[in-house]
Amino acid sequence: MSDALASSKSWADLDDEEDARVEFNDPSSSSSPSSSKQEQQQQEQQQQQGPVVSAKPQDDAPIASLASRISGLSTSNTPPSETASASAPSSSSPARPKPNTSNNLFGKALAGVKSDRASAPTSTAPASTSAAASASVGESKKNVELLPNNEERKDKMNNIMDDQEGGWGTEPTTNGNGAVNGKKKEEVVDTSMSDGGLISNEFQVEVKLADLQADPNSPLYSVQTFEQLNLHDDLMKGIYAVGFKKPSKIQEVALPLLLSNPPRNLIGQSQSGTGKTAAFSLDMLSRVDPALMTPQAICLAPSRELARQIQEVIDKIGQFTDIKTFLAVPGSWSRNVRIDKHILIGTPGTLVDMLSRGKSIFDPKQIRVFVLDEADEMIAMQGLGDQTTRIKRMLPPNVQNVLFSATFNDNVREFAERFAPEANQLFLKLENVTVDAIKQLYMKCNGEDGKYDALAALYDCMSIGQSIVFCKRKDTADRIARRLTEDGHEVASLHGDKQSRDRDDILDGFRNGKTKVLITTNVVARGIDIQQVNMVVNYDVPDQGPAGDFQPDIETYIHRIGRTGRFGRKGCSVIFVHDDRSMGEVEFIMQTLGKRMKPIDAMNKSDLDQLEKALKAAMKGPN
Numbered sequence: 244m245s246d247a248l249a250s251s252k253s254w255a256d257l258d259d260e261e262d263a264r265v266e267f268n269d270p271s272s273s274s275s276p277s278s279s280k281q282e283q284q285q286q287e288q289q290q291q292q293g294p295v296v297s298a299k300p301q302d303d304a305p306i307a308s309l310a311s312r313i314s315g316l317s318t319s320n321t322p323p324s325e326t327a328s329a330s331a332p333s334s335s336s337p338a339r340p341k342p343n344t345s346n347n348l349f350g351k352a353l354a355g356v357k358s359d360r361a362s363a364p365t366s367t368a369p370a371s372t373s374a375a376a377s378a379s380v381g382e383s384k385k386n387v388e389l390l391p392n393n394e395e396r397k398d399k400m401n402n403i404m405d406d407q408e409g410g411w412g413t414e415p416t417t418n419g420n421g422a423v424n425g426k427k428k429e430e431v432v433d434t435s436m437s438d439g440g441l442i443s444n445e446f447q448v449e450v451k452l453a454d455l456q457a458d459p460n461s462p463l464y465s466v467q468t469f470e471q472l473n474l475h476d477d478l479m480k481g482i483y484a485v486g487f488k489k490p491s492k493i494q495e496v497a498l499p500l501l502l503s504n505p506p507r508n509l510i511g512q513s514q515s516g517t518g519k520t521a522a523f524s525l526d527m528l529s530r531v532d533p534a535l536m537t538p539q540a541i542c543l544a545p546s547r548e549l550a551r552q553i554q555e556v557i558d559k560i561g562q563f564t565d566i567k568t569f570l571a572v573p574g575s576w577s578r579n580v581r582i583d584k585h586i587l588i589g590t591p592g593t594l595v596d597m598l599s600r601g602k603s604i605f606d607p608k609q610i611r612v613f614v615l616d617e618a619d620e621m622i623a624m625q626g627l628g629d630q631t632t633r634i635k636r637m638l639p640p641n642v643q644n645v646l647f648s649a650t651f652n653d654n655v656r657e658f659a660e661r662f663a664p665e666a667n668q669l670f671l672k673l674e675n676v677t678v679d680a681i682k683q684l685y686m687k688c689n690g691e692d693g694k695y696d697a698l699a700a701l702y703d704c705m706s707i708g709q710s711i712v713f714c715k716r717k718d719t720a721d722r723i724a725r726r727l728t729e730d731g732h733e734v735a736s737l738h739g740d741k742q743s744r745d746r747d748d749i750l751d752g753f754r755n756g757k758t759k760v761l762i763t764t765n766v767v768a769r770g771i772d773i774q775q776v777n778m779v780v781n782y783d784v785p786d787q788g789p790a791g792d793f794q795p796d797i798e799t800y801i802h803r804i805g806r807t808g809r810f811g812r813k814g815c816s817v818i819f820v821h822d823d824r825s826m827g828e829v830e831f832i833m834q835t836l837g838k839r840m841k842p843i844d845a846m847n848k849s850d851l852d853q854l855e856k857a858l859k860a861a862m863k864g865p866n
């Protein structure tokens with residue numbers, strides 16, 4: 244294939260697609276929006292408050308200093324000299340912030356109940372923009388503005404492609420302790436959240452985390468223990484119950500920032516599968532007052548599947564508290580019934596519906612914490628941003644806004660800073676955004692039809708553990724699922740045109756291991772955490788749709804491949820290339836992320852053998 248970006252017929256054919264941002268419809272079918280136009284007009288007529296201004300800046304220097312010692316993260320409060328300094332581990336702990344028990348709004352919350360808390364930091368240095376964070380923005384600007392076809396890109400591509408010799412299956416791993424391939428293992432931890440929960444998985448995967456969490460270069464590394472994070476005893480019991488031994492980097496750095504008082508906004512970025520959910524869940528669980536029987540925290544997610552998953556995590560970590568959760572998704576609530584649970588987890592359309600009924604479902608003025616998971620998607624102008632902003636305007640001005648995602652591109656980042664003013668900020672440098680344990684491959688296919696043949700050839704590999712195949716369009720997902728089934732393979736398909744109940748059943752079937760291969764759209768590209776997924780196939784290169792000139796959608800690529808390689812596990816991703824344009828797009832992704840992808844041939848036995856070996860190794864965990 245040539246380097247040129249010749250547009251192909253199959254590409255031009257996509258022009259008539261409806262841009263749903265999340266997934267693309269078969270043009271002949273209709274989609275069902277979560278709130279009707281009429282209801283939206285009613286909601287728009289409602290009186291709305293001005294933009295939220297949040298907590299005053301305060302001194303987070305000890306925490307910023309902690310962040311700066313841990314490689315990969317930069318905070319808005321980190322002086323340049325510290326950010327540039329070594330990433331060596333330190334045994335010293337930062338001063339622990341103390342919840343402000345005199346604060347009326349937060350005084351009775353769980354965070355304030357524990358008596359033996361350390362003092363809060365006292366100085367009042369204002370927040371500043373991190374030099375390291377700015378540097379990473381500059382870098383990403385430089386990369387993202389370019390599409391392939393210039394000299395700089397070619398040079399960079401040559402460097403990336405030159406680096407492709409050698410095997411890619413099971414190379415030995417070393418860490419800061421000198422352990423090689425797990426020889427120094429002390430403990431075996433099963434971190435499966437599915438264990439003992441609503442959904443149990445017969446396909447248990449064991450992983451040894453001790454070495455990874457002792458490696459300063461790992462996003463799972465921390466210098467502290469959960470015990471040092473000043474959490475309530477009942478939440479500590481929950482953490483032990485789910486099997487967490489040590490916080491990840493994002494948990495260790497974000498939690499003190501989230502829990503300090505007065506509450507302050509936070510924008511947090513961390514790689515996929517590094518434990519962001521537990522970080523914001525612990526914040527919400529710490530801040531609500533169990534004695535007050537009304538919603539006090541809202542967590543929004545872009546899909547019902549992710550909202551359900553987050554609810555499950557909160558319920559498990561909060562199982563020793565009296566805090567109750569409510570799932571706010573289409574079909575889960577009644578117009579006549581007031582909600583008396585403490586934490587709402589839901590999708591924006593449903594929350595808009597609920598709030599359009601004034602205070603009859605719940606009183607928005609009681610909300611203290613507003614969390615956006617997958618925040619870049621939730622505030623994106625072309626995405627769910629409208630609804631999210633409308634919800635926010637109905638909340639009290641001093642609500643704590645918490646925005647988490649694995650990706651924040653430059654545009655979204657600016658918007659996030661306006662959405663969550665004066666926030667503590669934790670951003671990754673572009674080169675750290677993807678998880679190294681995910682082996683990224685690309686596969687040349689013989690035209691659009693050849694993609695199906697390649698997928699069928701990969702089936703045996705895909706069913707070694709569990710796999711997710713991402714398509715651009717819902718009808719493609721259905722079509723290839725049907726063909727694979729007719730060809731004797733067991734697969735399920737999931738997308739937004741399915742009934743809610745069916746969607747739940749299909750994902751549960753996949754989560755508990757009954758289905759090994761899930762063919763889907765971007766509806767589960769983000770957030771879904773199924774640890775035994777060891778392979779992701781990008782059947783179609785993700786693109787930005789008509790609004791983005793069909794350019795490659797780097798963020799979606801990162802989230803899709805992030806469905807594997809969760810919390811220290813290994814995984815493989817394969818992206819299909821079927822013409823010059825898709826090749827150019829894959830090169831662009833490699834260039835932007837600075838990561839090589841190895842070519843692999845579905846018809847080459849040796850390649851498939853290697854893939855099989857890598858996938859089997861990935862099933863056993865990181866070691």
Ligand SMILES: Nc1ncnc2c1ncn2[C@@H]1O[C@H](COP(=O)(O)OP(=O)(O)OP(=O)(O)O)[C@@H](O)[C@H]1O
Binds near residue numbers: 434772805
């Ligand atoms: N401290 C910990 N120790 C062990 N396992 C953990 C810890 N924190 C989280 N996990 C596990 O790591 C997995 C990934 O966590 P989570 O789903 O929160 O990732 P995430 O950062 O939100 O990813 P994404 O960006 O894809 O949404 C989960 O299975 C969770 O149970």
